[in-house]
Amino acid sequence: MQRALAAGLLVAVAGAVVGTFIVLRGLAFLGDALAHGVLPGIATALLLGLPSLAGAAVGALVMVAGVATITRRSRLSADTAIGLLFVGMLALGVVIVSRSASFAGDLTDILFGEILGTSHRDILIQVGATAGVVLVTLVCARAFLLLSIDPEQAEVAGFPAARYHAIMLALIAVTVVVSFTTVGTLLVFGMLVAPAATGALLARRLGTMMGIATGTGALSVVVGLLMSYHFDLAAGASVVLVAVAIFLVVLVARGLRSGAPAADLPHGH
Amino acid sequence: MGYDGRAVVEGIDLRVPAGTWLSIVGTNGSGKSTLLRTIVGLLPPVAGRVEVLGGPPGAAPRRVAYLAQSRREGFLLPLRVRDVVRMGRYSARGLLGRIRPVDEEICAAAMAAVAVGDLAQRPLGTLSGGQRQRVYLAQVLARRADLIVLDEPTSGLDAASRARYRSVVREECARGAAVVAATHDVAEAAEADLVLLLARRVVAVGPPAAILTAENLLATFGVVISTLPEGILVVEPHHEHRTID
Numbered sequence: 001m002q003r004a005l006a007a008g009l010l011v012a013v014a015g016a017v018v019g020t021f022i023v024l025r026g027l028a029f030l031g032d033a034l035a036h037g038v039l040p041g042i043a044t045a046l047l048l049g050l051p052s053l054a055g056a057a058v059g060a061l062v063m064v065a066g067v068a069t070i071t072r073r074s075r076l077s078a079d080t081a082i083g084l085l086f087v088g089m090l091a092l093g094v095v096i097v098s099r100s101a102s103f104a105g106d107l108t109d110i111l112f113g114e115i116l117g118t119s120h121r122d123i124l125i126q127v128g129a130t131a132g133v134v135l136v137t138l139v140c141a142r143a144f145l146l147l148s149i150d151p152e153q154a155e156v157a158g159f160p161a162a163r164y165h166a167i168m169l170a171l172i173a174v175t176v177v178v179s180f181t182t183v184g185t186l187l188v189f190g191m192l193v194a195p196a197a198t199g200a201l202l203a204r205r206l207g208t209m210m211g212i213a214t215g216t217g218a219l220s221v222v223v224g225l226l227m228s229y230h231f232d233l234a235a236g237a238s239v240v241l242v243a244v245a246i247f248l249v250v251l252v253a254r255g256l257r258s259g260a261p262a263a264d265l266p267h268g269h
Numbered sequence: 270m271g272y273d274g275r276a277v278v279e280g281i282d283l284r285v286p287a288g289t290w291l292s293i294v295g296t297n298g299s300g301k302s303t304l305l306r307t308i309v310g311l312l313p314p315v316a317g318r319v320e321v322l323g324g325p326p327g328a329a330p331r332r333v334a335y336l337a338q339s340r341r342e343g344f345l346l347p348l349r350v351r352d353v354v355r356m357g358r359y360s361a362r363g364l365l366g367r368i369r370p371v372d373e374e375i376c377a378a379a380m381a382a383v384a385v386g387d388l389a390q391r392p393l394g395t396l397s398g399g400q401r402q403r404v405y406l407a408q409v410l411a412r413r414a415d416l417i418v419l420d421e422p423t424s425g426l427d428a429a430s431r432a433r434y435r436s437v438v439r440e441e442c443a444r445g446a447a448v449v450a451a452t453h454d455v456a457e458a459a460e461a462d463l464v465l466l467l468a469r470r471v472v473a474v475g476p477p478a479a480i481l482t483a484e485n486l487l488a489t490f491g492v493v494i495s496t497l498p499e500g501i502l503v504v505e506p507h508h509e510h511r512t513i514d
Binding site: 024139140142143145146148149150152153155156157158159199200203204205206208209 | 306309310311327330331333334335336337340346347348349352353356359360363364365392412418
C-alpha cells in the first residue's frame with residue numbers, strides 16, 4: 001500500500017506539471033491518443049517477454065511520429081490524424097493482446113493499471129522520470145507559455161515552435177509511459193487532465209495552477225486509494241474518479257458563485 | 270510571396286529604413302498578412318530575396334517583434350496583464366535568464382504607453398477584446414525590437430486607443446525602430462511615413478500624400494471613391510467611411 005501511495009503521488013506530480021500545459025495548449029485529445037497509442041507497444045513487449053516499459057516507449061514514439069507525418073502529408077487537420085491513429089493503435093493493441101494466453105488479465109492490467117502491484121523498481125524508475133519531467137518543464141516553461149498563446153509569435157521571438165512542441169510531446173509520452181503501470185493506459189489521461197483542469201478553473205497565475213493541479217492530484221491519489229482499500233474498489237479507477245469528481249465539484253461551485261457559465265476551457269484538437 | 274511555392278502577392282521591391290513607419294493597406298486576401306509573415310521568417314519567399322536587419326528573415330529573433338492578427342483568445346489563460354507583458358522580455362532573457370529590474374521598467378513603460386498600467390494586476394481573462402489587444406501591443410513594445418511587425422494592430426480598438434497607438438508608433442520610430450503595420454484603415458495609413466497599397470500585387474508605394482489618391486484607392490479596394498472638398502471619401506465594403514485630408 002505504501003508503494004502504491006508513492007507511485008500514485010509521483011503520477012500526480014508529473015501529471016500536474018505536464019497536464020498544465022496540455023490544458024493550456026488544448027492538447028487534451030493528443031494526450032488521450034498518446035495514452036492509448038502505447039497499447040500495441042506494451043502488448044508486443046508482453047508477447048515477446050520484453051519489459052513493458054520499453055514497449056510503451058516505442059508505442060509512444062510511433063504515435064507521435066505518426067501524428068506529425070499524417071498531419072504534414074495529408075493536409076488533414078491534426079484532430080483527424082490523431083483520431084485515426086488513436087483507434088488504429090488501440091485496435092492493433094487489442095489484436096496483439098488477443099494472441100496472448102491470458103488475454104483478459106493482461107488487457108485489464110494494461111488498460112486500468114495495477115497500482116497495488118507496483119514494485120520497488122517501478123518506483124525508482126518513476127522517481128527518475130518525474131524528476132526529469134519536472135526539470136525539463138521548468139527549463140522550457142517560458143517557451144511553453146509563449147506557445148500556449150501563439151506559436152508563431154513564439155517562433156518569431158526565437159523559441160522554435162516545432163522544437164518546443166516536440167519537447168512537450170516527449171514529456172507527455174514519458175509521463176504516460178512511466179505512469180501506465182500505476183493507473184493504466186486508459187486512466188493515465190485522467191491524471192494528466194483532471195487536476196490541471198481544476199487548477200485552470202481556480203488559478204490566476206501559472207504557478208498557482210500547477211500548485212493546485214499537484215495538490216488535487218495528490219488528494220485524488222490518497223482519497224482514491226483509501227476508497228479502494230475500504231470498499232474493495234479498483235484502485236487506479238478510484239483515483240481517477242476522485243480527480244474527475246473534484247473537477248466537477250469545483251466547476252459547479254465556481255458556476256454557482258459567479259452565476260456565470262461555469263467554465264471556458266480550451267477545446268482539444 | 271505565398272504558400273507552398275504558390276505566389277499570393279507579387280512584384281514587391283521595397284526598402285524600409287530604420288525609424289520609418291510603413292503602413293500596408295489592402296482588402297482581406299490582398300496579401301498583407303502573407304507579406305508580414307514572410308518578413309518575420311514564418312514563410313519563405315516563393316521567389317526573390319528578403320533581407321531583414323542585414324540577414325535572412327528569422328535570423329535575428331531578438332531584434333524583431335511580431336503581433337499576429339489573432340491569438341488563442343477563447344481560453345482564459347491564468348495570467349495577469351503584467352505577466353503577459355513580461356513575456357515580451359523572454360526573447361532578450363532566454364529560457365532561464367532572470368527578469369531584471371530594467372526589464373520591469375521596460376514593461377511598466379510599455380504598459381503606460383498603451384494605457385494598461387492600471388490593469389497590471391488584472392487577470393487577462395477579465396479584460397475586453399480591445400483591452401486585451403492593448404496588452405498584446407504592450408508585450409510587443411516591451412520587446413524593444415529594431416523591427417516591429419504588426420498585423421492589423423488597431424482591430425478592436427476604440428478611437429482614443431487608435432490615436433494612442435499612432436503616437437506610440439511615432440515614439441518607436443523616434444527610438445530608431447522600423448514599424449511595418451498592416452491595416453484596413455486608410456486614415457491611419459495617411460499618418461505613416463510610407464504606404465504600400467496591396468491588391469495581391471503592389472498598386473502603389475511611397476509617401477501617403479502621393480500614394481493615397483482616388484485612383485490608387487479604387488485600384489486597391491475596387492469600390493466607389495469620390496473626392497469631397499475636405500478630402501477623399503473611400504467607401505470600403507464592410508468598413509466605415511473614411512475621409513482623408
